[in-house]
Amino acid sequence: MNDQARALKPEEYYIDDEPYYESVGSEIDIFLAAYKQQIPVLLKGPTGCGKTRFMEHMAWRLKKPLITVSCHDDLTASDLVGRFLISGGETQWIDGPLARAVRHGAICYLDEVVEARKDTTVVIHPLADDRRVLPMEKVGELLEATEDFCLAMSYNPGYQSVLKDLKQSTRQRFVALEFDYPAAELETRIIKTEADIEQSLAERLVKFAHMTRNLKGSGLEEGASTRLLVHAGKLISTGISPVDACHSCIAQALTDDVEMLAAINELSSSLF
Amino acid sequence: MSLPPFTYAEIEERLDDMFVEANEDLISHLTNFDIQTQDTLLELISKAASTNSGLAYQLCLRLERAIALMEIDTIELWLDQAIDAFDNKGLYSSIEVLDQLESVAHHAKQKLTGIAFEEVCNMLEHFVIGLNGRKLNIEIGKKCYTDTETIFVPNMLNQFSEKDDNFQLYKCMVVNLWAQNWFGTWRQDLTELFSTYENPQQAQDWFHVLETIRLDYKIKDELPGIHRQMQRLCKLSNHQSIEETANSIKPHTITVHSTLEDTLSLLEQLHHLPAPELHSYAASIDANEVAITREARLIKEKDLFRNVIAHIVDEKKQQSDNDDTENSADSEEHKITAEEIPDPNMPEGFTYQLELDGDPVEPPEGVESLISSIIQDLGEIPDDYLVAAGDGNYKILQDENKIDNSNVWAGTYHEEGAFLHKEWDFRRQRYKKNWCALREVDITPGSTKFIDETINKYSGLIKNLRRTFEILRGEDKILKKQPYGDDIDIDALVEAYADTASGMEMSENIFTKMHKEERNIAVIFMVDMSGSTKGWINDAERESLVLLCEALETLGDRYAIYGFTGNTRKRCEVYPVKTFDDAYDQKTKGRISNITPQDYTRLGVFIRHFNQMFETVEAKTKILITLSDGKPEDYDGYRGEYGIEDTRVALLESRQQGVHPFCITIDKEGRDYLKTMYGTASYVVIDDVSQLPLKVADIYRNITS
Numbered sequence: 001m002n003d004q005a006r007a008l009k010p011e012e013y014y015i016d017d018e019p020y021y022e023s024v025g026s027e028i029d030i031f032l033a034a035y036k037q038q039i040p041v042l043l044k045g046p047t048g049c050g051k052t053r054f055m056e057h058m059a060w061r062l063k064k065p066l067i068t069v070s071c072h073d074d075l076t077a078s079d080l081v082g083r084f085l086i087s088g089g090e091t092q093w094i095d096g097p098l099a100r101a102v103r104h105g106a107i108c109y110l111d112e113v114v115e116a117r118k119d120t121t122v123v124i125h126p127l128a129d130d131r132r133v134l135p136m137e138k139v140g141e142l143l144e145a146t147e148d149f150c151l152a153m154s155y156n157p158g159y160q161s162v163l164k165d166l167k168q169s170t171r172q173r174f175v176a177l178e179f180d181y182p183a184a185e186l187e188t189r190i191i192k193t194e195a196d197i198e199q200s201l202a203e204r205l206v207k208f209a210h211m212t213r214n215l216k217g218s219g220l221e222e223g224a225s226t227r228l229l230v231h232a233g234k235l236i237s238t239g240i241s242p243v244d245a246c247h248s249c250i251a252q253a254l255t256d257d258v259e260m261l262a263a264i265n266e267l268s269s270s271l272f
Numbered sequence: 273m274s275l276p277p278f279t280y281a282e283i284e285e286r287l288d289d290m291f292v293e294a295n296e297d298l299i300s301h302l303t304n305f306d307i308q309t310q311d312t313l314l315e316l317i318s319k320a321a322s323t324n325s326g327l328a329y330q331l332c333l334r335l336e337r338a339i340a341l342m343e344i345d346t347i348e349l350w351l352d353q354a355i356d357a358f359d360n361k362g363l364y365s366s367i368e369v370l371d372q373l374e375s376v377a378h379h380a381k382q383k384l385t386g387i388a389f390e391e392v393c394n395m396l397e398h399f400v401i402g403l404n405g406r407k408l409n410i411e412i413g414k415k416c417y418t419d420t421e422t423i424f425v426p427n428m429l430n431q432f433s434e435k436d437d438n439f440q441l442y443k444c445m446v447v448n449l450w451a452q453n454w455f456g457t458w459r460q461d462l463t464e465l466f467s468t469y470e471n472p473q474q475a476q477d478w479f480h481v482l483e484t485i486r487l488d489y490k491i492k493d494e495l496p497g498i499h500r501q502m503q504r505l506c507k508l509s510n511h512q513s514i515e516e517t518a519n520s521i522k523p524h525t526i527t528v529h530s531t532l533e534d535t536l537s538l539l540e541q542l543h544h545l546p547a548p549e550l551h552s553y554a555a556s557i558d559a560n561e562v563a564i565t566r567e568a569r570l571i572k573e574k575d576l577f578r579n580v581i582a583h584i585v586d587e588k589k590q591q592s593d594n595d596d597t598e599n600s601a602d603s604e605e606h607k608i609t610a611e612e613i614p615d616p617n618m619p620e621g622f623t624y625q626l627e628l629d630g631d632p633v634e635p636p637e638g639v640e641s642l643i644s645s646i647i648q649d650l651g652e653i654p655d656d657y658l659v660a661a662g663d664g665n666y667k668i669l670q671d672e673n674k675i676d677n678s679n680v681w682a683g684t685y686h687e688e689g690a691f692l693h694k695e696w697d698f699r700r701q702r703y704k705k706n707w708c709a710l711r712e713v714d715i716t717p718g719s720t721k722f723i724d725e726t727i728n729k730y731s732g733l734i735k736n737l738r739r740t741f742e743i744l745r746g747e748d749k750i751l752k753k754q755p756y757g758d759d760i761d762i763d764a765l766v767e768a769y770a771d772t773a774s775g776m777e778m779s780e781n782i783f784t785k786m787h788k789e790e791r792n793i794a795v796i797f798m799v800d801m802s803g804s805t806k807g808w809i810n811d812a813e814r815e816s817l818v819l820l821c822e823a824l825e826t827l828g829d830r831y832a833i834y835g836f837t838g839n840t841r842k843r844c845e846v847y848p849v850k851t852f853d854d855a856y857d858q859k860t861k862g863r864i865s866n867i868t869p870q871d872y873t874r875l876g877v878f879i880r881h882f883n884q885m886f887e888t889v890e891a892k893t894k895i896l897i898t899l900s901d902g903k904p905e906d907y908d909g910y911r912g913e914y915g916i917e918d919t920r921v922a923l924l925e926s927r928q929q930g931v932h933p934f935c936i937t938i939d940k941e942g943r944d945y946l947k948t949m950y951g952t953a954s955y956v957v958i959d960d961v962s963q964l965p966l967k968v969a970d971i972y973r974n975i976t977s
Contacts, residue, residue, distance in 0.1 A: 076786070078759075084760050086760065091760060184615070185614075185616070203616075207494075207616075207617070210404070210617050211402035211403065214401055214403075214404055215402050218398065218401045219398055219401075243497075259398065263396075263397075263398030263399040263402060264398075268497075270403075270495040271496070272496070272497055
């Protein structure tokens, strides 16, 4: 445990071990086909259903570095493309993550892209159609993407807000893959594998997740995601009681409303 | 030093003031108390009287006995329950509650350990939704049972000496009744079946016992935590557990896989014996109530389902018509089938997927829960459900389903399709739940002549307004000397080098950053359409709206305009003149022209409605502006302090939600009550109506900059 954290350049971030991913439908084939045809990919789906894990898995499959940008509402075009910095009395151009990905033929994954400012998302347009170039106005260059480069982004259509919607001109450039929570049997298998717990326990956790998903729209904004279930499963596998694990990992993560919390806790204590 | 108690005459006078007729015994009884108690009791009577004089009269009849049995706090609780019953079901039902005086008193004695339904109802409702299945309401009932849409439970439980145990009892009751619905106790109409036995009641009791045993197995399997609680409760009350009851029955053939049929065949063998007693958490059953509710639902859901099928087939037909216009000759029949697909979250372990000519189709929204409800009732989707509703039939039903907003009085207290909002009753110091029914009613666009005239009349002003509003518009600003930014700030860099050369530390702030000052404002204008605005006030209101719209279009703030009016709590109406999504176009202009005075001003409900609307709007600043001409007032007692207090509380809710309320009024007396309602700085009184159009845009500019 004494080892220092490894420092890597983004374009050197290769995923060596296969990330665990259970295919739900044909998403792997579609992604591979889109990659081959150099079409960018849009992943849609609720939080914690496996979008990022899917990207890691694909990066591993394709043996390409994965550069992830978590978008936020202050993300500017320079944050993606790059900027001049001062070094030793001279200016020096530093590539942003998107430019790096293009230059090195990596996979660039823009996570939660709707969070970014609308003017920012426009810079990816030339990259996302058949031109596949990244204009870098400040250095007066066009960066042409190689075959290896891949652009992917994710967004959660659940947050329905006028402000947080993807422009048509952006979304119509992408092949869209829809993600949702996996079917019960598959979800059980995922939790069993990820958290290393017994089948019956994983089944109960999935059942509990469905109970919270029933409450979506009746006081909860979202039901428990697969990720939360894995968290709870992991705690249980270290000896925490299932009721406590569900309380800390799931109930508290879903809501602050006292009555709703009580109801969710009662549901978990009914199951275990 | 305390004051002397009220005398007989004084009490009589106070009661007279409330128009309450009380018998002499009560009044003389009241003279026996100290003045504080007298005052509290008289307040209670007045509270009842403010609801209904009949209720107050009934209260007085029972008050003497109530005082003998209960503490004042409990009397108040008892009265509150009666008032609630009055609100929901009328006088008769509230008298029923008053009649439960003895049991309330009895419960109150153990209240410290007991638990009232009110304390747990919200939680239990969430809990049941979480459990799955058709939505079940939870209400107070005389006995504990379910009619397959509502679960009825006692208003208080105090069987155990620990509060938590009583809560667990509530939970176990609810789970047991939920299980009846979920695991198919009511798959058949049982009333007829019971009547074929020589002793129908005994047969029903036996059925209850056997089903409870069957459900006990299911619950043990699905919800072991609850099952443990059930066993614990039995032990606590020294009652035999369901398992023990089951074992005492010979023959005993029920297992976790048993179905309703197994129960019924066992009933055949056992019905002549005396049925064993069950623990109170097993609740009870009422086959008659179930039959009524179930039958109505079966008809409704079958129609709904067949309409869905018709809708899917229709869509397919249209699609294929578009696809092959040449081959339109072969108009083949489309066939819908329902395929079983495994679903461990259903009681039988499967649900249905609709297939059209063998291809799975995505059912419209809400159909999944419809399918689930049908499976709950019948265990399957019968074949006759899969026939598309005929063309004529389909249309008729559609028309029925469409809620006719203009026809709200057609049914008694017809609340379907309306938004229900609470209302604050200051006399009771609590909310009346789901008190007001509010509908959004379309306003037909009229001619835009009025708008054009207004624009002409104020053309100079509009130009001026536009200019002043343009200044407010957000601009891009380049921030200099930033530690981090898009570009290098050459000035700062030169300075930094100069600093370094002179031996100082080099500054890090050498970048420029683009900063977009965005006006992120969403505003709703609610326009008073009450009868009192008739005439030039209405004109002034409409003119103000035109000027505002013109100004706001330059500014780019998101805005919506709604007219509001109402006639009693069951008929509150908002008229969407311009929603956030509408453009300021001919239609919107036409709607502004057509704003016409109607009925009354029940402000609170509208404010709550817009608060709710604001929840879905994302904006840094949310403003709710009321254009009004007077006090909140409605036909059914919504006036004076009551109306003002309700509005005040509704506005407090707005603020808690981050909405800034503001009121523009032309009521000269407004200053007296607006301060209470809106607070000192959040209202403007315009003395001269003709000034309204000139002022409104100005006021808007002031409050948003």
